[in-house]
Amino acid sequence: MSDLKIAVVGAGVIGVTTALEIQNNIRNAHVSIIADKLNEDTTSWVAAGLFRPGNSFAGPNREVTQKWINDSYHHWENIRDSSYGVEAGVAEISGYIFSSEHPSIVRNQYIEKLVPIYRRATEQELSLCPGQWKYGSFFSTIITQSTLYLPWAVSRFQSSGGELIQKHIDSLQSIGNEFDVIVNCTGLGAKYLCEDYKLVSIRGQVIKMQAPWIKTFFYNDYDTYIIPGFDGLTLGGTRQYDSYNRNIDKNDGISIRERCMSLVPSLKGGKELKQMVGLRPHRDPVRVEKEILVSHGKSIKVVHNYGHGGYGISTAPGTAIYACQLVRECLIGNSKI
Ligand SMILES: Cc1cc2nc3c(=O)[nH]c(=O)nc-3n(C[C@H](O)[C@H](O)[C@H](O)COP(=O)(O)OP(=O)(O)OC[C@H]3O[C@@H](n4cnc5c(N)ncnc54)[C@H](O)[C@@H]3O)c2cc1C
Numbered sequence: 016m017s018d019l020k021i022a023v024v025g026a027g028v029i030g031v032t033t034a035l036e037i038q039n040n041i042r043n044a045h046v047s048i049i050a051d052k053l054n055e056d057t058t059s060w061v062a063a064g065l066f067r068p069g070n071s072f073a074g075p076n077r078e079v080t081q082k083w084i085n086d087s088y089h090h091w092e093n094i095r096d097s098s099y100g101v102e103a104g105v106a107e108i109s110g111y112i113f114s115s116e117h118p119s120i121v122r123n124q125y126i127e128k129l130v131p132i133y134r135r136a137t138e139q140e141l142s143l144c145p146g147q148w149k150y151g152s153f154f155s156t157i158i159t160q161s162t163l164y165l166p167w168a169v170s171r172f173q174s175s176g177g178e179l180i181q182k183h184i185d186s187l188q189s190i191g192n193e194f195d196v197i198v199n200c201t202g203l204g205a206k207y208l209c210e211d212y213k214l215v216s217i218r219g220q221v222i223k224m225q226a227p228w229i230k231t232f233f234y235n236d237y238d239t240y241i242i243p244g245f246d247g248l249t250l251g252g253t254r255q256y257d258s259y260n261r262n263i264d265k266n267d268g269i270s271i272r273e274r275c276m277s278l279v280p281s282l283k284g285g286k287e288l289k290q291m292v293g294l295r296p297h298r299d300p301v302r303v304e305k306e307i308l309v310s311h312g313k314s315i316k317v318v319h320n321y322g323h324g325g326y327g328i329s330t331a332p333g334t335a336i337y338a339c340q341l342v343r344e345c346l347i348g349n350s351k352i
Contacts, residue, residue, distance in 0.1 A: 020047070021037055023046060023200055026165075027058060034198075036338070042352070047179075050180075058293040060161055060291075066088060068125050084129065085333070106157070109156070115235075132153065134153055136148075191310050216296070217257075218292065219295055220253045221250060224285045225248070296327070301322045303319065306318075320334055
């Protein structure tokens with residue numbers, strides 16, 4: 016029996032996680048990842064990788080969204096607890112979110128009942144950081160550092176027979192003849208490939224810094240954050256809606272530095288490594304669905320998986336499981352399975 020040929024377009028966190036899921040769960044599938052940008056050229060590489068899907072993250076309905084989030088958390092938990100957790104860049108982390116605005120800002124509808132600890136900050140904790148913080152939460156969660164996770168996942172994919180092809184595609188139809196199913200994990204690239212005007216960029220600039228004495232994450236009102244990783248901190252941030260500027264903005268850098276240092280003054284002794292910019296692929300709702308495209312009279316089966324906005328590292332596994340199920344549905348009746 017010949018192999019099923021499945022293409023996953025995109026090598027960010029969504030593409031590689033989906034490719035692994037298909038490889039592990041669809042018997043007889045030969046999976047190829049096709050992408051024009053890898054590792055440090057992807058948005059995924061910029062992210063801090065904290066598991067904290069925001070209240071605005073949305074799948075097709077509340078039930079499916081919560082399932083994606085629960086499945087994701089359990090997936091990351093399994094990697095964290097395995098012998099390869101560190102190599103894969105997955106670890107436990109805890110920290111605070113403070114707000115001077117409104118109590119709802121420090122709550123999270125999706126993860127309060129999922130993570131092991133999510134509680135109100137005490138009066139004493141509210142004065143840990145300079146500022147007039149009225150509301151606060153402390154919670155424990157997971158960090159996935161994509162600079163470790165992406166190479167680990169790609170190497171695992173290749174050692175199980177997966178193929179990585181670096182090239183740009185102008186349309187999904189252009190590779191339609193070669194594959195039984197195409198899975199579209201192109202992030203912001205889907206804006207052009209699918210002419211999807213619901214997909215917009217939310218620009219984020221961050222500073223990578225070394226300050227190894229800081230082990231706890233801190234957020235305030237979601238604008239400012241300090242998140243420790245395996246080999247340094249990510250300081251942020253900006254959320255500029257519909258901005259496509261990939262250049263580092265000097266003023267954004269100054270503002271991030273000032274805001275983070277006023278929240279955690281000991282950062283003044285840290286060593287700044289670099290600044291980075293990423294364009295978050297935001298869509299409401301995130302698109303995980305099947306589509307049949309027609310090209311030259313031939314039907315091309317496509318499963319879309321894009322638009323995770325600021326929460327793609329957190330939610331990649333849950334949407335990958337869902338996308339894999341849709342691939343399976345596309346293959347019903349295929350003689351190769
Ligand atoms: C500053 C910042 C901080 C963040 N922090 C967090 C966080 O703490 N937690 C969290 O969960 N998320 C975070 N995110 C969000 C997260 O980074 C994104 O949701 C995630 O990276 C999206 O992954 P992706 O695979 O869809 O896109 P990408 O990583 O951009 O990958 C897209 C892939 O598609 C390929 N592609 C696109 N078009 C084509 C084409 N035509 N032909 C061939 N290949 C193509 C690209 O080459 C690339 O390989 C953050 C993002 C930013 C910018």
